[in-house]
Amino acid sequence: MEGHMKFIIDRNLFLKNLNNVLKAISSNTAIPILKGIKIDLSENTLTLTGSDTNISIKIDIPKSDDLHIESTGSIVLPARFFSEIIKKLPGKDFSFEVKDSFQTKIMSENSDFTINGLDADNYPKLPEITRESSFVISGKSFKEVISETVFAVANQENRPILNGVNFDFNPKEINAIATDSHRLSRRTLKLATGPAVATNLVIPGNSLIELSKIIADDDPQVTVIPGENQVLFKISNINFYTRLLEGSYPDTERLIPQEATTTVELDALTLARSLERVSLLAHESRNNVVKMYLNVEDQIIKLSGDSAEVGNVAEELAFDSLNGENLEISFNPDYLRDALRVSITDSIVIKFTKPLRPFVVVPKDSDEKFIQLITPVRTF
Amino acid sequence: MEGHMKFIIDRNLFLKNLNNVLKAISSNTAIPILKGIKIDLSENTLTLTGSDTNISIKIDIPKSDDLHIESTGSIVLPARFFSEIIKKLPGKDFSFEVKDSFQTKIMSENSDFTINGLDADNYPKLPEITRESSFVISGKSFKEVISETVFAVANQENRPILNGVNFDFNPKEINAIATDSHRLSRRTLKLATGPAVATNLVIPGNSLIELSKIIADDDPQVTVIPGENQVLFKISNINFYTRLLEGSYPDTERLIPQEATTTVELDALTLARSLERVSLLAHESRNNVVKMYLNVEDQIIKLSGDSAEVGNVAEELAFDSLNGENLEISFNPDYLRDALRVSITDSIVIKFTKPLRPFVVVPKDSDEKFIQLITPVRTF
Numbered sequence: 001m002e003g004h005m006k007f008i009i010d011r012n013l014f015l016k017n018l019n020n021v022l023k024a025i026s027s028n029t030a031i032p033i034l035k036g037i038k039i040d041l042s043e044n045t046l047t048l049t050g051s052d053t054n055i056s057i058k059i060d061i062p063k064s065d066d067l068h069i070e071s072t073g074s075i076v077l078p079a080r081f082f083s084e085i086i087k088k089l090p091g092k093d094f095s096f097e098v099k100d101s102f103q104t105k106i107m108s109e110n111s112d113f114t115i116n117g118l119d120a121d122n123y124p125k126l127p128e129i130t131r132e133s134s135f136v137i138s139g140k141s142f143k144e145v146i147s148e149t150v151f152a153v154a155n156q157e158n159r160p161i162l163n164g165v166n167f168d169f170n171p172k173e174i175n176a177i178a179t180d181s182h183r184l185s186r187r188t189l190k191l192a193t194g195p196a197v198a199t200n201l202v203i204p205g206n207s208l209i210e211l212s213k214i215i216a217d218d219d220p221q222v223t224v225i226p227g228e229n230q231v232l233f234k235i236s237n238i239n240f241y242t243r244l245l246e247g248s249y250p251d252t253e254r255l256i257p258q259e260a261t262t263t264v265e266l267d268a269l270t271l272a273r274s275l276e277r278v279s280l281l282a283h284e285s286r287n288n289v290v291k292m293y294l295n296v297e298d299q300i301i302k303l304s305g306d307s308a309e310v311g312n313v314a315e316e317l318a319f320d321s322l323n324g325e326n327l328e329i330s331f332n333p334d335y336l337r338d339a340l341r342v343s344i345t346d347s348i349v350i351k352f353t354k355p356l357r358p359f360v361v362v363p364k365d366s367d368e369k370f371i372q373l374i375t376p377v378r379t380f
Numbered sequence: 381m382e383g384h385m386k387f388i389i390d391r392n393l394f395l396k397n398l399n400n401v402l403k404a405i406s407s408n409t410a411i412p413i414l415k416g417i418k419i420d421l422s423e424n425t426l427t428l429t430g431s432d433t434n435i436s437i438k439i440d441i442p443k444s445d446d447l448h449i450e451s452t453g454s455i456v457l458p459a460r461f462f463s464e465i466i467k468k469l470p471g472k473d474f475s476f477e478v479k480d481s482f483q484t485k486i487m488s489e490n491s492d493f494t495i496n497g498l499d500a501d502n503y504p505k506l507p508e509i510t511r512e513s514s515f516v517i518s519g520k521s522f523k524e525v526i527s528e529t530v531f532a533v534a535n536q537e538n539r540p541i542l543n544g545v546n547f548d549f550n551p552k553e554i555n556a557i558a559t560d561s562h563r564l565s566r567r568t569l570k571l572a573t574g575p576a577v578a579t580n581l582v583i584p585g586n587s588l589i590e591l592s593k594i595i596a597d598d599d600p601q602v603t604v605i606p607g608e609n610q611v612l613f614k615i616s617n618i619n620f621y622t623r624l625l626e627g628s629y630p631d632t633e634r635l636i637p638q639e640a641t642t643t644v645e646l647d648a649l650t651l652a653r654s655l656e657r658v659s660l661l662a663h664e665s666r667n668n669v670v671k672m673y674l675n676v677e678d679q680i681i682k683l684s685g686d687s688a689e690v691g692n693v694a695e696e697l698a699f700d701s702l703n704g705e706n707l708e709i710s711f712n713p714d715y716l717r718d719a720l721r722v723s724i725t726d727s728i729v730i731k732f733t734k735p736l737r738p739f740v741v742v743p744k745d746s747d748e749k750f751i752q753l754i755t756p757v758r759t760f
Binding site for chain 2: 088104112281317
């Protein structure tokens with residue numbers, strides 16, 4: 001190696017990319033070097049890498065007027081601390097130079113930092129993923145499908161496959177399913193472009209939440225590159241790796257009722273507000289349950305919640321239509337709240353069958369395929 | 381009692397006052413009834429009371445077009461839960477009615493809550509304070525003096541008197557002193573009105589922080605009514621009670637150096653930004669210390685911080701003037717940061733004597749009396 005690693009860069013350019021890499025770095029990892037950010041400098045590119053072993057993010061910043069590369073090399077620096085320094089530097093640019101013993105000098109105007117670094121050779125290697133079965137999808141569509149399903153994943157050890165969203169990428173659509181076995185969200189969205197052959201991936205919910213933050217709102221192209229037990233998403237200069245959940249995702253098709261005996265159409269926001277009030281009492285009770293009474297003859301819907309300790313609440317609910325049989329049903333209000341939050345129409349249809357059978361929430365007057373299922377609670 | 385306590389009130393009017401009373405209510409009090417809010421209804425006034433025994437807040441809402449009083453009475457309701465309900469009620473108004481067994485019915489549009497209340501007779505009595513030595517001061521001035529001193533109070537058991545700000549109210553000025561024995565802030569502010577005779581009070585820092593939040597920014601009159609071991613502040617319809625700290629506040633006059641051997645004038649913001657960077661390293665080290673080198677011959681000021689584990693930083697500092705003797709001094713950067721935050725002028729003067737003697741920070745070119753003292757740290 002001739003000389004030491006050295007570059008000069010525009011601070012805002014660096015910070016923007018640094019903030020994205022930090023999403024993969026956890027301060028309470030068991031592997032000390034993963035608290036660090038890896039910085040590699042080649043002739044033409046500065047590369048920042050962070051990883052928490054579940055997800056890894058690698059960002060390439062090409063040589064430009066804003067990035068002057070003097071001498072190549074690699075170093076690992078403590079991520080949290082390093083980013084605090086960069087945020088607070090006084091100048092528009094800063095210089096970065098590795099000295100002997102991995103000591104790194106960061107200079108900007110009158111400010112002069114020396115940080116103890118680590119040998120980049122000890123940083124874990126990222127997985128190699130070949131591009132052979134890659135395909136491109138719309139970032140906006142992908143982000144939408146993530147937000148409409150990821151809240152319903154499980155978060156437990158005993159059935160890890162349910163901690164992910166099951167994606168089925170087809171030439172013409174994404175089909176995504178998430179369930180924690182108490183509720184389920186299934187969304188199908190048309191794609192302008194998709195893979196040539198259907199691709200099925202179960203992606204951990206936590207990874208999807210971080211990925212979603214990285215996909216900008218301007219609908220960037222997302223290149224999906226599935227690997228053995230990893231998948232790589234490329235979004236402009238960002239490479240986002242996540243592990244996949246292994247095993248077969250359960251067949252959920254048979255869970256979704258095909259008939260309805262009681263059907264109600266109503267405004268999602270009206271229901272959400274009412275539910276929020278009734279939940280105040282439900283949340284104070286041991287079993288967190290609200291009751292819904294649907295009286296078809298009298299055309300009345302009532303919601304109620306109670307807690308022996310604190311008190312009780314009852315509300316009559318406004319609705320657009322109510323048909324079928326009378327029904328009294330109890331359920332966890334948080335599941336219905338989550339379902340309403342991601343509603344893609346102002347009005348929704350709720351289709352019930354029996355008091356102890358799951359009910360579904362679907363958009364009203366829409367061709368979009370979006371179905372949410374909630375299992376009631378036995379209260380007698 | 382004829383009938384049960386009942387009123388109908390505008391929800392926003394109630395909420396505004398409720399939010400102020402909540403500032404006195406702690407959810408982790410050892411006295412269960414103090415988790416509640418006391419609601420008293422007389423012929424002409426609705427009164428809300430909250431207390432954590434250190435501070436108590438009592439607010440009177442007079443009868444008006446927005447408050448219709450039907451029947452008098454008293455009740456205690458769980459404060460946090462009750463306020464959640466009021467925040468989420470659907471209507472512009474709500475009705476409030478106490479039924480048998482302290483059950484309280486709250487109705488607003490289609491929403492109908494019943495809350496289990498407690499007997500108001502079991503709520504502790506607030507202290508009686510006579511008005512004889514009361515006086516009126518400007519809320520804006522009082523709030524300013526609080527913010528300029530309260531950060532410097534101690535927060536420990538062994539010398540409780542230092543956990544308060546020592547106020548001396550004179551006919552023409554407020555003089556306030558706070559110290560945690562490592563640093564001190566002393567502010568004197570002219571008053572248009574003050575007490576006829578000087579009044580000395582040591583008020584707990586925590587109480588002052590809450591009081592400050594209650595004094596609105598439109599400079600309301602604050603009536604100060606000192607009592608035996610309590611003081612009552614009246615701000616429009618709000619009565620704010622706090623206990624006083626007993627004992628005599630130490631004489632701090634002799635701590636403040638009258639001479640200076642090194643004097644520097646500089647921009648407060650420039651110093652604050654530099655200090656923030658140097659603190660990054662100081663905060664990583666065991667003793668949290670930065671070093672300042674003042675070289676009068678070369679007209680150079682340097683700030684530096686280091687941590688054996690993480691690295692080091694040094695900066696040259698821009699300044700307006702530097703006079704006197706060379707000096708090398710070490711101090712806790714957080715104390716200087718706090719002093720700079722409340723600076724009332726853009727430029728400040730720092731007056732040093734010896735490396736181990738306290739130094740002072742004062743406004744530059746100002747007639748205002750504001751002096752902050754910081755004790756250095758021995759590092760050799």
